[in-house]
Amino acid sequence: MMQQIELISSTDQALHSAEAELLERRVMELALERTGARNGAIFLWDPKAEGLAIHFHFVDGLVIKLPGLVMRRRQDERPNGIALWVHEHNRPYLCNDTLDDPNYARYFQDVRSLAAVPIPYQHRAMGVISVSSHEPQAFGEDQLTELENLAASSAKFLRRAQLYWSHGPGQGRPFLIKGLSPEWLEVERQLEQVAPTSAPVLIHGESGTGKELLANAIHFNSSRARKQMVTVNCAAIPEALLESTLFGHVKGAFTGAAYSRTGEFRRAHQGTLFLDEIGDMPLGLQAKLLRVVEDGQIQPVGSDAPPAHVDIRLVCATHRDLAKMVGQGGFRDDLYYRISVVTMELPPLRSYSDNLELMAEVFMLQSARKLGKEILRISAEAMGQLCAHDFPGNVRELRNVMEHAVIMSEGEEILPEHLPRTLRRKQTAHSREKAAGHTLNQMREQWLAPQERHYLTQLLAECNGDVREVARMAGVNPVTIYRLLKRRGISLKRSFLEEGNLGTG
Numbered sequence: 007m008m009q010q011i012e013l014i015s016s017t018d019q020a021l022h023s024a025e026a027e028l029l030e031r032r033v034m035e036l037a038l039e040r041t042g043a044r045n046g047a048i049f050l051w052d053p054k055a056e057g058l059a060i061h062f063h064f065v066d067g068l069v070i071k072l073p074g075l076v077m078r079r080r081q082d083e084r085p086n087g088i089a090l091w092v093h094e095h096n097r098p099y100l101c102n103d104t105l106d107d108p109n110y111a112r113y114f115q116d117v118r119s120l121a122a123v124p125i126p127y128q129h130r131a132m133g134v135i136s137v138s139s140h141e142p143q144a145f146g147e148d149q150l151t152e153l154e155n156l157a158a159s160s161a162k163f164l165r166r167a168q169l170y171w172s173h174g175p176g177q178g179r180p181f182l183i184k185g186l187s188p189e190w191l192e193v194e195r196q197l198e199q200v201a202p203t204s205a206p207v208l209i210h211g212e213s214g215t216g217k218e219l220l221a222n223a224i225h226f227n228s229s230r231a232r233k234q235m236v237t238v239n240c241a242a243i244p245e246a247l248l249e250s251t252l253f254g255h256v257k258g259a260f261t262g263a264a265y266s267r268t269g270e271f272r273r274a275h276q277g278t279l280f281l282d283e284i285g286d287m288p289l290g291l292q293a294k295l296l297r298v299v300e301d302g303q304i305q306p307v308g309s310d311a312p313p314a315h316v317d318i319r320l321v322c323a324t325h326r327d328l329a330k331m332v333g334q335g336g337f338r339d340d341l342y343y344r345i346s347v348v349t350m351e352l353p354p355l356r357s358y359s360d361n362l363e364l365m366a367e368v369f370m371l372q373s374a375r376k377l378g379k380e381i382l383r384i385s386a387e388a389m390g391q392l393c394a395h396d397f398p399g400n401v402r403e404l405r406n407v408m409e410h411a412v413i414m415s416e417g418e419e420i421l422p423e424h425l426p427r428t429l430r431r432k433q434t435a436h437s438r439e440k441a442a443g444h445t446l447n448q449m450r451e452q453w454l455a456p457q458e459r460h461y462l463t464q465l466l467a468e469c470n471g472d473v474r475e476v477a478r479m480a481g482v483n484p485v486t487i488y489r490l491l492k493r494r495g496i497s498l499k500r501s502f503l504e505e506g507n508l509g510t511g
Contacts, residue, residue: 211352214402
């Protein structure tokens with residue numbers, strides 16, 4: 007069964023609406039197949055609505071769309087329903103006859119028997135899978151076990167669907183790009199361990215690696231998910247205003263303070279405060295931040311009132327080497343040790359560039375949907391230019407490049423001329439640098455180039471232009487093939503013509 011789930015999730019590095027629905031539908035189909043039922047539903051917890059949202063509902067083999075329908079605890083004495091009971095108690099439930107069951111609540115149709123299990127995530131239920139029948143005694147312990155196994159094996163994929171829907175259908179922005187490299191797998195493992203706690207987290211990574219996305223994921227997976235997450239970019243706010251932004255101020259505290267202001271610490275009470283680029287925080291303000299971290303006390307600027315207490319979970323991020331800054335006196339050592347109880351390192355894009363082709367396609371589709379354009383593919387030549395670029399701006403740069411290309415494209419395909427000019431210019435300059443190499447390098451290149459070109463052209467002909475198959479036969483990844491094609495000036499169509507593989511009629 008796990009292999010079946012993997013098939014529908016193999017391209018799910020970033021979910022969008024169609025993929026999320028396909029994923030949920032396949033899980034529901036497996037539940038019906040394994041229990042012999044014709045009715046069933048998937049419920050996922052919606053923290054904003056504080057209830058179970060019905061994501062997929064099968065009735066007699068038909069999909070019933072119930073957008074916006076959420077099951078919440080009743081305010082009267084009537085039963086809340088079996089699905090809510092399973093979610094609250096995090097235990098499976100077998101009902102052989104609804105006529106005698108105290109927790110059964112009729113919502114859509116009359117059923118006589120029902121089996122429901124929690125979808126487990128971090129030792130709690132993130133949702134419920136249920137099947138039902140019009141006949142009594144339709145399910146037994148074997149069917150309940152089948153449902154439990156299905157829920158356990160599909161939980162991490164349904165979690166990704168839940169993350170997608172939590173951002174709002176159609177927005178298509180992932181919290182994280184999942185499973186791209188061993189380094190990312192370690193990030194995901196740490197995320198599951200640290201998110202349920204209230205420990206301070208320090209996220210370190212280059213610009214554009216996804217530090218804010220990881221902070222969002224930590225908050226969403228914590229017990230504070232129902233409260234607010236407040237973000238402050240310490241590098242974007244002038245030093246004179248940063249203290250007021252964080253702690254607030256009273257009217258008249260300083261010139262221009264015409265009104266009192268509630269600081270971001272108070273706004274984040276019982277939630278999460280994300281301090282981005284904390285390495286840019288002035289030393290004087292670091293001392294005041296340390297007091298909040300240690301005892302939860304804040305004092306608005308200009309206030310004579312007793313300090314107020316706040317309960318926040320602190321997540322910080324930086325691209326700087328804070329440990330080195332501590333040694334140089336640029337960052338307080340006591341604050342550093344308090345905010346870095348858990349440190350998470352985000353890998354740069356170049357460490358998992360083998361997945362660049364897939365990521366570029368995902369970002370292309372997201373941008374096309376946002377802009378209302380029908381763009382279906384990236385040409386081999388454009389993909390070659392993308393793969394030859396080193397992307398110092400990491401995932402953010404790749405996403406922006408693809409949005410630029412979608413805006414400039416006028417057809418169904420992204421071509422090289424649709425990519426940003428700066429990207430193409432950098433590659434041209436890089437090529438000139440290589441051409442000015444040492445004599446030995448030039449000699450090696452002169453000998454290797456025709457051999458490599460002939461080999462690639464021949465492989466392309468044998469594989470009918472399928473770059474992935476070429477990469478498999480050559481024993482390298484597709485990104486390497488694209489780079490070699492670009493380096494040798496090989497166009498896919500031209501390579502076929504040169505080998506006589508395309509007729510003229």
